Amino acid sequence: MKDYSPPTAGRAKKLRLDFNENTIGCSPKVIDALKKITSNNLAVYPEYGLFKKILKEYVGVSEEEIFISNGSDDGIKTIIDTFMEKGEEIIIPSPTFAMFKFYASIVEAKITEILYNEDLSFPTKKVLELINKNTKIVVMVNPNNPTGTSIRKEDIIKITKKAQENEAIVLIDEAYFEFYGESCIDLIFEYDNVFVTRTFSKAFGLAGLRLGYTISNKTNISALAKEGSPYGVNTLALIAGEAALSDVEFVKNYANEILENKKYVEKELESMGLDTFPTSANFILTKFGNKCDKVANSLKEKGILVRNRTKDPLLNGCIRITIGTKEQCEQLLEELKLILSKK
Amino acid sequence: MKDYSPPTAGRAKKLRLDFNENTIGCSPKVIDALKKITSNNLAVYPEYGLFKKILKEYVGVSEEEIFISNGSDDGIKTIIDTFMEKGEEIIIPSPTFAMFKFYASIVEAKITEILYNEDLSFPTKKVLELINKNTKIVVMVNPNNPTGTSIRKEDIIKITKKAQENEAIVLIDEAYFEFYGESCIDLIFEYDNVFVTRTFSKAFGLAGLRLGYTISNKTNISALAKEGSPYGVNTLALIAGEAALSDVEFVKNYANEILENKKYVEKELESMGLDTFPTSANFILTKFGNKCDKVANSLKEKGILVRNRTKDPLLNGCIRITIGTKEQCEQLLEELKLILSKK
Numbered sequence: 300m301k302d303y304s305p306p307t308a309g310r311a312k313k314l315r316l317d318f319n320e321n322t323i324g325c326s327p328k329v330i331d332a333l334k335k336i337t338s339n340n341l342a343v344y345p346e347y348g349l350f351k352k353i354l355k356e357y358v359g360v361s362e363e364e365i366f367i368s369n370g371s372d373d374g375i376k377t378i379i380d381t382f383m384e385k386g387e388e389i390i391i392p393s394p395t396f397a398m399f400k401f402y403a404s405i406v407e408a409k410i411t412e413i414l415y416n417e418d419l420s421f422p423t424k425k426v427l428e429l430i431n432k433n434t435k436i437v438v439m440v441n442p443n444n445p446t447g448t449s450i451r452k453e454d455i456i457k458i459t460k461k462a463q464e465n466e467a468i469v470l471i472d473e474a475y476f477e478f479y480g481e482s483c484i485d486l487i488f489e490y491d492n493v494f495v496t497r498t499f500s501k502a503f504g505l506a507g508l509r510l511g512y513t514i515s516n517k518t519n520i521s522a523l524a525k526e527g528s529p530y531g532v533n534t535l536a537l538i539a540g541e542a543a544l545s546d547v548e549f550v551k552n553y554a555n556e557i558l559e560n561k562k563y564v565e566k567e568l569e570s571m572g573l574d575t576f577p578t579s580a581n582f583i584l585t586k587f588g589n590k591c592d593k594v595a596n597s598l599k600e601k602g603i604l605v606r607n608r609t610k611d612p613l614l615n616g617c618i619r620i621t622i623g624t625k626e627q628c629e630q631l632l633e634e635l636k637l638i639l640s641k642k
Numbered sequence: 643m644k645d646y647s648p649p650t651a652g653r654a655k656k657l658r659l660d661f662n663e664n665t666i667g668c669s670p671k672v673i674d675a676l677k678k679i680t681s682n683n684l685a686v687y688p689e690y691g692l693f694k695k696i697l698k699e700y701v702g703v704s705e706e707e708i709f710i711s712n713g714s715d716d717g718i719k720t721i722i723d724t725f726m727e728k729g730e731e732i733i734i735p736s737p738t739f740a741m742f743k744f745y746a747s748i749v750e751a752k753i754t755e756i757l758y759n760e761d762l763s764f765p766t767k768k769v770l771e772l773i774n775k776n777t778k779i780v781v782m783v784n785p786n787n788p789t790g791t792s793i794r795k796e797d798i799i800k801i802t803k804k805a806q807e808n809e810a811i812v813l814i815d816e817a818y819f820e821f822y823g824e825s826c827i828d829l830i831f832e833y834d835n836v837f838v839t840r841t842f843s844k845a846f847g848l849a850g851l852r853l854g855y856t857i858s859n860k861t862n863i864s865a866l867a868k869e870g871s872p873y874g875v876n877t878l879a880l881i882a883g884e885a886a887l888s889d890v891e892f893v894k895n896y897a898n899e900i901l902e903n904k905k906y907v908e909k910e911l912e913s914m915g916l917d918t919f920p921t922s923a924n925f926i927l928t929k930f931g932n933k934c935d936k937v938a939n940s941l942k943e944k945g946i947l948v949r950n951r952t953k954d955p956l957l958n959g960c961i962r963i964t965i966g967t968k969e970q971c972e973q974l975l976e977e978l979k980l981i982l983s984k985k
Contacts (some may be wrong), residue, residue, distance in 0.1 A: 310686055324681025333878075334677055338667025341882065342847040343653055369712055369852075370873055380748070405723070405869055504685040507877030509712075526748055530713055534850030535676075535878045539684065 310604060314627060317604040319444065319475070319582050321504030322623035325539070326549035329505070332542035333535060340538070344530055350537040353544045354512065358484060363517040366524060369531045371474060371498035371511030374523075376402045378470055378494055378513065379436065381526040383408050387435040392422055394445060394611040396472065399438050409433070414612055419446045419576050419584075423454040430461045437462050440472040442479050445608050445619045447578020455483055459490050468492040468519075475580035477502030477554050484514050491516055499536075501581065502550050503543050508536040557581045561622045567632050571639065581622050584608070588616040590639070597638045603631055653947060657970060660947040662787065662818070662925050664847030665966035668882070669892035672848070675885035676878060683881070687873055693880040696887045697855065701827060701840075706860040709867060712874040714817060714841035714854030717866075719745045721813055721837055721856065722779065724869040726751050730778040735765055737788055737954040739815065742781050752776070757955055762789045762919050762927075766797040770804050777810040784814055785822050788951050788962045790921020798826055802833050811835040811862075818923035820845030820897050827857050834859055842879075844924065845893050846886050851879040900924045904965045910975050914982065924965050927951070931959040933982070940981040946974055 315322065351362045358365065368374035375398055383389065385407040391399050393412040403410050411429060416422050421443070430437060437458060442449040459469050471483045473495055486493045495514040500506035510532060513523060543550070564583055565575050574586040587594050595607040595618060606619040622628065658665065694705045701708065711717035718741055726732065728750040734742050736755040746753050754772060759765050764786070773780060780801055785792040802812050814826045816838055829836045838857045843849035853875060856866060886893070907926055908918050917929040930937050938950040938961060949962040965971065 310689070315686065318687060320685050320687075322685075324685045327681070329684065330679070330681055333679060336673070336676060338670070338673055338847060341672065341850045342663050342665075342667045343658065344661060344663075344843070344849045345852070346653070369876075370871070372871060372873065376871065500687070504681060506687045507684045509688070509873060509876040528713070528715060528719065530715065530852060533712075533852040533876055533879060536876060 314603045314623070314630065316621040316623060316627070316631060317606045317619075318506070319501055319580065319621045320506050321502055321553060322621065322627055323504070323553065325504035326543055326546040328546045328549070329539045329542040332538050336535065336538065340534055343534070345532055345534045345537060347532065347537065350540050353541050357544050357547065358512075358514060360484065360487070360514055364487065364514055364520055366513040366515070366520045366527065367532050368511045368513060368527065370500060370509040371472070371496045371513075372398045373509070373527075373531060374496045374511050374513040375399060375470065375472070377523050377527045378468075378496075379403055379406060379408070381522055382468055383435050388431070388433045389436040389438065390426060390429055390434060391438045392426060392443075394608070394614060395438070395440050396444050396474070408435070415443075415446055415448065417613065419448050419613065421448055421450040421454065423450070423458065426458055427461050430458070430465050430467060432465055434462065434465055434467040437467055437469045438472070439469060440474070441483065442475050442579035444474065444580065444582075445584060445606070445611065445614065447576060447580050447582060447584055449479060449481070449579035452481070452483065456486070459486060459493060463490055463492045468494060471495045474498045474501055477550055478557060478581045479579045487514055487516050491519070494519065499540055499543060502554055505536070505539055505543065508539050509533070510536040510540050554581075556624070557622050560625055560628050563625070564620075564622060564628050564632065571636065583620050583622060584614070584617050585620060586616050587618055591616060591618055594618060594635070594638055598631075598634055601634050603634060657946045657966070657973065659964040659966060659970070659974060660949045661849070662844055662923065662964045663849050664845055664896060665964065665970055666847070666896065668847035669886055669889040671889045671892070672882045672885040675881050679878065679881065683877055686877070688875055688877045688880060690875065690880065693883050696884050700887050700890065701855075701857060703827065703830070703857055707830065707857055707863055709856040709858070709863050709870065710875050711854045711856060711870065713843060713852040714815070714839045714856075715741045716852070716870075716874060717839045717854050717856040718742060718813065718815070720866050720870045721811075721839075722746055722749060722751070724865055725811055726778050731774070731776045732779040732781065733769060733772055733777060734781045735769060735786075737951070737957060738781070738783050739787050739817070751778070758786075758789055758791065760956070762791050762956065764791055764793040764797065766793070766801065769801055773801070773804045773808050773810060775808055777805065777808055780805050780810055780812045782812060782814045784816060784826065785818050785922035787817065787923065787925070788927060788949070788954065788957065790919060790923050790925060790927055792822060792824070792922035795824070795826065799829070802829060802836060806833055806835045811837060814838045817841045817844055820893055821900060821924045822922045830857055830859050834862070837862065842883055842886060845897055848879070848882055848886065851882050852876070853879040853883050897924075899967070900965050903968055903971050906968070907963075907965060907971050907975065914979065926963050926965060927957070927960050928963060929959050930961055934959060934961055937961060937978070937981055941974075941977055944977050946977060
């Protein structure tokens with residue numbers, strides 16, 4: 300197994316359309332709150348109480364149904380560490396976020412990667428057929444990264460039921476919830492095998508602070524708490540999270556703006572003769588065919604970062620582009636036109 | 643196994659002499675640096691480069707010999723997760739920091755807790771006798787919490803050699819290094835089974851930020867990197883750590899002040915007829931006999947937090963008290979005198 304080295308060095312000063320982060324940053328209320336910190340805040344071990352009180356209102360569950368984690372990938376790791384033994388199976392519809400496979404490899408799980416359908420729709424039928432008595436976790440990223448695919452709720456329920464019959468859990472990652480708007484959190488009240496992970500790294504603009512959470516029933520959350528570090532999330536992330544949740548309007552407006560801009564970029568790309576896949580998140584998957592390397596490198600030279608996904612299964616010829624503000628989108632489109640006009 | 647619930651809620655406004663934190667907080671340079679953060683800092687995934695460059699100078703090793711972790715307990719967890727399989731033995735001289743046992747339990751290690759000697763000196767002979775072919779990790783906390791015991795370097799080397807012969811590693815925790823002044827980091831150049839963990843939570847006053855590191859040879863550090871999260875440490879912890887290391891003088895002065903105050907408190911306690919154990923860290927272990935509960939509770943009512951350790955093996959009748967500033971020490975002693983004068 301290889302060390303996972305994220306290609307993130309030296310990004311701070313670029314136009315970052317490569318990691319699906321919030322491109323304008325967090326609510327100003329977060330910065331205000333952080334400017335008030337004292338050395339006293341920093342000297343004391345973190346306390347989760349107040350943040351949990353505020354978060355439960357945002358999510359609509361009780362505090363006992365929330366597990367706070369050091370970014371959502373720490374939540375994913377804790378779920379895998381808690382529920383998987385060596386040799387048990389995790390089903391990962393791919394291509395998707397790399398960390399499911401990474402953490403499953405560490406516990407030496409049997410990793411079954413199954414491809415999305417050719418049209419990038421979710422392979423519900425194939426997943427249902429695969430679930431068996433050795434299956435322990437079924438991953439559903441909704442909407443998925445990098446395909447942008449959302450999954451119909453009735454399909455999620457079918458899979459959840461089949462998993463439950465086989466004593467497997469479903470791990471539903473909602474990292475892009477704030478852009479998509481639909482959630483499966485209500486399923487935790489009906490099914491005892493549902494875990495939903497979310498993050499403050501995307502729409503909330505707090506990727507640098509490592510703040511995520513997992514929602515499930517009380518028994519499951521209590522099991523996660525036994526495995527996770529009691530001090531895993533730092534004080535400033537909690538303070539920032541509290542401030543961010545005091546200004547949910549900011550994130551809603553941002554998400555709406557991004558969805559508008561996504562339509563605009565799709566239309567513009569189309570008029571340039573480029574195909575895009577419909578996505579339910581804050582990014583666009585665009586077909587550049589054999590020009591992927593050239594386009595990605597030329598954009599980088601201009602200070603614009605995008606993610607070349609042409610080596611991913613099903614995504615041959617595709618680049619993933621995070622949608623930013625109108626101005627950022629215009630900057631991108633302008634450079635793209637220049638690059639594509641050159642022979 | 644029980645969920646580990648740290649008794650840390652509601653501590654921010656008290657005189658905190660219970661967790662061996664820095665009682666005056668971090669260098670003002672840290673606060674200055676954090677006040678300059680922008681939403682851009684927060685939106686981007688963490689980058690470790692600059693912090694590692696500064697840290698390697700402080701520690702005196704190369705970047706490839708450092709593993710950065712989300713607090714030192716994340717480093718401890720990563721070492722255990724990387725090198726232990728179910729059923730393999732970890733030797734933990736006790737009483738000590740709870741997290742070794744906690745994380746070893748999670749991987750279902752065979753946990754051999756061996757008592758410190760009656761005089762609270764390190765049980766070198768017993769540890770040497772115990773190491774066997776099934777031993778995978780030997781823990782040495784130097785100086786130890788809560789006993790305050792330091793270990794003679796020649797004893798550490800004996801144990802390291804015996805461990806090496808048995809293909810076991812030694813995990814030397816130096817959380818209190820800045821108060822003790824002696825380190826075993828040089829052993830990584832001579833022995834391939836040495837791991838040293840350290841933290842910014844104690845002398846540096848950054849417990850709230852979760853910043854720690856592990857030192858070992860390049861091969862070992864590379865193995866840890868394969869197990870750990872690539873984004874485990876948050877951006878503000880890195881910025882704070884950089885600023886803290888730009889003002890090492892602050893920590894040196896603080897440590898010197900604390901060592902002076904420790905002598906003062908020891909003398910005062912002695913003059914009150916109370917026995918103390920000599921410690922090599924920023925706390926004092928004091929014998930209150932059957933008055934422990936009364937003393938700890940009465941202090942708490944006065945807003946002074948200490949840790950009652952009377953239920954720990956060997957520490958019957960003992961309270962652990964973090965040493966603070968001269969004024970804080972005087973406040974403590976004054977209240978103690980009042981409490982003990984009451985029948």
